[in-house]
Amino acid sequence: xxxxxxxxxxxxxVGSHTVTRKKSFDWRNYIVYLAFIGVIIYFSATLYxxxxxxxxxxxxxxxxxxxxxxxxxxxxxVISTGEIDLSVGSIAALSSLTAALTLQAGYGLIGGVAVGxxxxxxxxLVNGLLxxxxxxxSFLVTLGTMGTVxxxxxxxxxxxxxxxxxxxxxxxxxxxxxGPIPILLVWTVAATIIAHILLRKTSFGRQTLATGxxxxxxxxxGVKTQRIKLLVFLGSGFMAGFAGLLYAxxxxxxxxxxxxxxxxxxxxxxxxGGTSLFGGVGTVIGTVIGSLMIGTINNGLIIMGLDVSxxxxxxxxxxxxxxxxxxxxIKR
Amino acid sequence: MEQSMLSMRNISKAFNGITVLDSVDxxxxxxxxxxxxxxxxxxxxxxxxxxxxxxxxxxxxxxxDDQLVEIKNTDDARKNYISMIFQEFxxxxxxxxxxxxxxxxxxxxSIGLLNDKECIAKTxxxxxxxxxxxxxxxxxxxxxxxxxxxxEIAKALSQETKILVMDEPTASxxxxxxxxxxxxxxxxxxxxxxxxxxxxxxxEILEICDRITILRDGKHVATEDCKQIDLDMVIQHIVxxxxxxxxxxxxxxxxxxxxxxxEVKNLSLGSKVQDVSFNLFPGEIVGIAGLxxxxxxETVSAIFGTGPKDSGDIIxxxxxxxxxxxxxxxxxxxxxxxxxxxxxxxxxxxxxxxxIMLPILSKMQKGLLIDDKKANKVANDFxxxxxxxxxDIYKTTNLxxxxxxxxxxxxxxxxxxxxxxxxxxxxxxxxIGAKTEIVDVIRELADSGKAILVISSELPELLALSDxxxxxxxxxxxxxxxxxxxxxxxxxxxAIQGF
Numbered sequence: 031x032x033x034x035x036x037x038x039x040x041x042x043x044v045g046s047h048t049v050t051r052k053k054s055f056d057w058r059n060y061i062v063y064l065a066f067i068g069v070i071i072y073f074s075a076t077l078y079x080x081x082x083x084x085x086x087x088x089x090x091x092x093x094x095x096x097x098x099x100x101x102x103x104x105x106x107x108v109i110s111t112g113e114i115d116l117s118v119g120s121i122a123a124l125s126s127l128t129a130a131l132t133l134q135a136g137y138g139l140i141g142g143v144a145v146g147x148x149x150x151x152x153x154x155l156v157n158g159l160l161x162x163x164x165x166x167x168s169f170l171v172t173l174g175t176m177g178t179v180x181x182x183x184x185x186x187x188x189x190x191x192x193x194x195x196x197x198x199x200x201x202x203x204x205x206x207x208x209g210p211i212p213i214l215l216v217w218t219v220a221a222t223i224i225a226h227i228l229l230r231k232t233s234f235g236r237q238t239l240a241t242g243x244x245x246x247x248x249x250x251x252g253v254k255t256q257r258i259k260l261l262v263f264l265g266s267g268f269m270a271g272f273a274g275l276l277y278a279x280x281x282x283x284x285x286x287x288x289x290x291x292x293x294x295x296x297x298x299x300x301x302x303g304g305t306s307l308f309g310g311v312g313t314v315i316g317t318v319i320g321s322l323m324i325g326t327i328n329n330g331l332i333i334m335g336l337d338v339s340x341x342x343x344x345x346x347x348x349x350x351x352x353x354x355x356x357x358x359x360i361k362r
Numbered sequence: 363m364e365q366s367m368l369s370m371r372n373i374s375k376a377f378n379g380i381t382v383l384d385s386v387d388x389x390x391x392x393x394x395x396x397x398x399x400x401x402x403x404x405x406x407x408x409x410x411x412x413x414x415x416x417x418x419x420x421x422x423x424x425x426x427d428d429q430l431v432e433i434k435n436t437d438d439a440r441k442n443y444i445s446m447i448f449q450e451f452x453x454x455x456x457x458x459x460x461x462x463x464x465x466x467x468x469x470x471x472s473i474g475l476l477n478d479k480e481c482i483a484k485t486x487x488x489x490x491x492x493x494x495x496x497x498x499x500x501x502x503x504x505x506x507x508x509x510x511x512x513x514e515i516a517k518a519l520s521q522e523t524k525i526l527v528m529d530e531p532t533a534s535x536x537x538x539x540x541x542x543x544x545x546x547x548x549x550x551x552x553x554x555x556x557x558x559x560x561x562x563x564x565x566e567i568l569e570i571c572d573r574i575t576i577l578r579d580g581k582h583v584a585t586e587d588c589k590q591i592d593l594d595m596v597i598q599h600i601v602x603x604x605x606x607x608x609x610x611x612x613x614x615x616x617x618x619x620x621x622x623x624x625e626v627k628n629l630s631l632g633s634k635v636q637d638v639s640f641n642l643f644p645g646e647i648v649g650i651a652g653l654x655x656x657x658x659x660e661t662v663s664a665i666f667g668t669g670p671k672d673s674g675d676i677i678x679x680x681x682x683x684x685x686x687x688x689x690x691x692x693x694x695x696x697x698x699x700x701x702x703x704x705x706x707x708x709x710x711x712x713x714x715x716x717x718i719m720l721p722i723l724s725k726m727q728k729g730l731l732i733d734d735k736k737a738n739k740v741a742n743d744f745x746x747x748x749x750x751x752x753x754d755i756y757k758t759t760n761l762x763x764x765x766x767x768x769x770x771x772x773x774x775x776x777x778x779x780x781x782x783x784x785x786x787x788x789x790x791x792x793x794i795g796a797k798t799e800i801v802d803v804i805r806e807l808a809d810s811g812k813a814i815l816v817i818s819s820e821l822p823e824l825l826a827l828s829d830x831x832x833x834x835x836x837x838x839x840x841x842x843x844x845x846x847x848x849x850x851x852x853x854x855x856x857a858i859q860g861f
Contacts, residue, residue: 231475233468236457240465243454250436250452251517252466310456 062303062316065352066323073330080333087329089212093280095325096204096214097122097273098292102299102317103225104269107262109300110229111255112242112309113161113168115263117153118270118296120179122289125149125274127183130192130284139199146278147271153179154267158260168263176293183286191285194278203279214276218318221269226314238262242309298349299324324349365428367392367556368413368444368525373422375408382408384580385422390525390556395547397567397588398560400577401600401820406560409577410527413558414446415439426524445518446527453513455503460485462502463517488516492546508539512546519550526550527558532566533655536633537836544570562653564593564859578602597855611826611845614808616645621680623813624696624782626665629674634660636837638674642782642813647804649828650817651858657837658817659701662784666691666698679781697780699771701787708759708767715741715755717770722777744773748803765799772803783807784815789823801826821851821858833857 073082081087101118108115129146133139153175160171194200206213229235240248241255249255270289277288301307302323303316327348331341366389375383383405390396400406411417413424415436424431431442439446453462460482469480485498494512496505502513511531518526528547532540547570550557559571567574568588575585576599584599622641629638635657642648650658663669665676667685676683676694683694691698708717718741719726726737741755748769752762759767768788775783788804789797804827808814818824824831825848833841833854841857848854 227475233466233470233476236461236468236476237466240454240457240461243456247452247454248465251454251462306456310454 061352061355062319062323065348065355066319066326069323069326069330069348073326073333077330077333082330082333085210087333089210089215091322091325091329092215092218093212094329095321096218097276097289098295098299098324099218099318099321100221100269100276101266101273101292101296102303102321103221103314104262104266105296105300106225106303106305106312106314106317107229107235107238108168108266109297109305109307110238110242110309110312111259111262112245113259113262114172114297115157115168115266116172116293117157117175117179118266118273119289119292120176120183121150121153121267121270122274122277122292123286124153124179124183124186125271126278126288127186127192127274127284127286129275129278130194131186133194133196133199134192139196142196142199143203143275146275147268150267150269150271150274151264152267154264154270155260157267158263161263162256162259180286187284187286189286191283193283195282200279200282203275204277205280205282214280217276222314222318229312229314234258234261239310239312242306242312244310295321295324302349302352323352365392366390366425367394367427369425369428370409370413371423371425373409373412373419373424375405375412375417375420382580383412383419386577386580386582388575388582388585390558392524392556393551393554394573395551395557395559395571397571397574398558398577399562399567399574399596399600404577404600405580406577407529408580410446410529410558410560413439413525414444414527440521443522443524444527445521445523445525447511447514447518447529447531452517453502453510456501458499458501459489459496459505459513459516460498462513463488463520467521484520485516488520492516492519493549494542494546506539508535508542511535511539511543515546523555525556525558527560529560530562530654531559532561532563533653535655540566564596576600593856593859594852597852601851601855612805613846614645614647614805614829616643616808616829618643620644623679624665624815625675625677627675627677629661629664629676630672631657631660631664631670631837632672634837635664635671638834638837638839640832640839640842642815644781644811644813645808647808647814647816647827647829649824649831650815650834651821651824651831651854652834653858654819656834658834659786660837661834662698662786662815662817663700666696666784668698668700692778692780695779695781696784697775697778697782698784699775699786699788708771710760710767711758713756713758714745714750714752714762714770717759718744718755718773718777721774740777744776748773748776748806749799765797768800769803772800772807776807780812782813782815784817786817787819788816789818789820797823821854825851825854835860 101122105115105118125146128149129142132145133142157168157172157175160166161168202213204214208216229238237248237253237258240251240253241258245255274288278284299321300317302320303313303318305312305317324345327345328341331344336344369389371387373383373386374381386405386409388409398406398409408417412419413433415433415438418434424433426442433439433442454465457465460478463485464481469477471477482498489496489498492512494516496509496512502510505513531543535543547557559567561567571588573585574588574591574596576583576596578600620643623644624642627639630636638661650661652658660669664671664674667687667690676685678694678696683690685691685694715737719737723732726732726740738755744750745752745755750766750769750773752766759770785804789800801823804814804816816824816827825845829845831843831845831848831854832839833843840860843857
């Protein structure tokens with residue numbers, strides 16, 4: 031591959047005589063939304079009798095996807111800077127355990143939550159420092175921490191689950207419903223709004239996109255790109271810790287298997303949503319839709335009675351198709 | 363006497379003990395466009411990098427409006443209202459024009475969120491003032507090169523600026539875009555900006571600049587009023603008197619009556635390469651001269667298949683070849699050593715032998731294993747043939763001199779025994795000793811019957827090597843000169859400048 035600069039040159043030279051002004055509608059920018067609607071319509075039509083469209087089932091999809099969505103929000107920032115975080119699933123597991131152990135030891139709700147989130151922040155800090163200070167590619171750094179953290183999660187309780195009896199904790203972090211609304215939906219909506227504002231409406235978000243768009247240009251323009259990268263890894267660790275609390279609250283326990291393989295679903299949701307794996311282009315709403323779509327497909331296939339192997343094949347194919355048709359992820 | 367807005371006095375700078383700038387004086391007045399000229403390595407860009415805080419001077423002072431200022435980093439330069447227009451390095455293609463211009467300096471709403479509306483309005487006003495027709499909401503990645511440049515300028519001017527440095531701003535612009543840029547520069551001038559204009563193009567400088575300063579070998583040689591100079595004077599100042607002895611031309615003997623080994627017919631690529639045709643004969647060295655952006659690199663990469671082309675035929679040894687990529691080209695017997703391949707072309711931690719073997723490993727195999735005897739023989743042959751100075755073939759390449767490293771790169775590309783060798787700026791960034799060695803190697807290769815095409819911005823080198831020189835200007839071959847017809851570097855300069 032040629033350098034980025036010559037790439038940009040080539041792309042630019044094509045239209046060098048005219049400034050393109052017309053903003054024609056390009057459906058490929060909205061592929062994930064169309065695909066999502068398509069999936070919903072398909073399952074609604076074919077699985078109507080099996081109760082796919084029932085409120086219960088739809089809320090269930092929300093509950094099942096909440097953790098992926100929340101980690102996906104933070105991952106959107108990481109990928110927008112052109113980096114990646116593979117350690118999120120392991121962090122969720124470790125955080126569920128540290129929170130559960132703290133609660134078990136009697137440090138109370140606040141203590142448990144603080145330790146759970148702190149665990150995530152700490153791993154995020156390690157990731158961020160290794161990427162920025164030692165200039166190790168984030169793929170390798172987080173591949174390393176993914177394994178290390180997963181090992182830690184198994185080791186601290188010798189793979190034993192830690193039950194959580196604090197009913198407030200369990201209610202707030204996962205199991206509760208406010209009226210008909212699951213608390214996981216509340217968390218998802220709140221975090222989505224915050225993340226969207228953060229990415230679109232704050233200098234932090236703008237500089238995140240700038241860092242991923244062209245790091246040296248961003249530095250020339252006064253963006254502290256290393257600090258931005260450190261912050262996105264901190265954010266990713268924090269949200270993974272939060273997802274760990276939600277797993278714990280939903281299952282009334284901490285367990286080392288929580289979040290296993292989540293990193294792939296999270297990254298798939300982000301890319302499916304339209305965030306560019308090369309950085310510079312990111313969308314929070316797209317990520318949530320991407321996550322919901324994966325969750326809906328999962329749910330629909332289960333109701334259809336397909337076994338796990340068939341589900342995996344179909345899910346994989348749908349993801350490849352959606353990304354192939356989408357534009358942002360493959361352009362540049 | 364008129365007051366200078368910027369005055370750099372007595373500036374000296376050395377890198378690793380090699381003097382790059384030697385007590386240089388340079389000043390620019392308010393509302394003036396001041397050209398800075400000089401050959402490669404004259405010190406222009408070092409001087410500007412000192413002004414913009416990329417480097418710090420070893421010695422000397424910088425005054426702005428007669429105030430002594432200290433510029434230690436790029437922030438200091440900004441604080442002193444100095445802006446530099448980069449070719450395309452400070453824009454982010456995935457952000458819009460307005461987002462780029464105000465990056466890190468965005469307006470905020472009362473609760474601290476980005477106020478994009480305000481930024482867009484300000485950008486619109488700024489662009490209107492500059493009479494540039496760009497939509498603030500357009501992604502920079504969708505803009506043409508010319509508008510990319512304008513956006514850079516608008517970005518520089520969106521913060522308070524007095525001194526604007528432009529480095530070869532027209533290198534990638536079309537004629538029309540250049541005209542737009544010039545009317546723009548005239549506007550800035552009338553608004554009282556001081557503009558430093560670095561360029562190799564005399565016609566442009568005479569059109570747009572008020573004064574001209576010429577550097578040579580890190581020294582200030584002249585500052586003149588543009589109305590009182592002509593091309594000859596400028597070229598003389600740039601070239602100086604003594605030509606390097608190492609670069610003396612040696613008339614070479616080769617059979618001029620054979621069939622050409624490479625024929626290029628009507629090669630075209632948009633406005634960058636227009637209807638380029640030439641022949642290359644075995645044993646001949648042909649130089650391509652031209653300014654930056656004249657289409658030299660595009661031409662060779664189109665021939666080699668690594669760059670695009672719209673039309674044109676490539677005929678090798680009388681046979682028309684379809685060359686779509688580098689491996690087609692290699693099969694056809696062509697080799698191209700691009701500018702950026704010289705350093706990256708080596709695995710520095712590996713030995714001479716390992717580096718040479720890399721592209722031809724498959725030929726060295728005996729069954730599944732590498733035939734060490736054969737490999738050693740081939741490596742030793744190359745070391746001998748190219749006169750690579752190394753203790754043995756097992757020495758790691760980072761212990762060798764730059765020139766010898768360069769020869770190993772050559773060896774790698776020669777391993778497939780191409781009949782045509784194309785070199786883009788073969789000596790850029792190597793020291794003078796290594797340069798002469800490389801020049802010698804290229805001559806020897808030609809003597810052994812290979813046809814060689816050399817692109818170089820260093821005219822002494824081009825004159826030392828070439829049997830024939832093709833001059834490119836705006837994508838066309840405008841002149842073909844036999845080396846015998848060129849008496850001095852000045853004559854070639856004239857041809858290149860298009861006068």
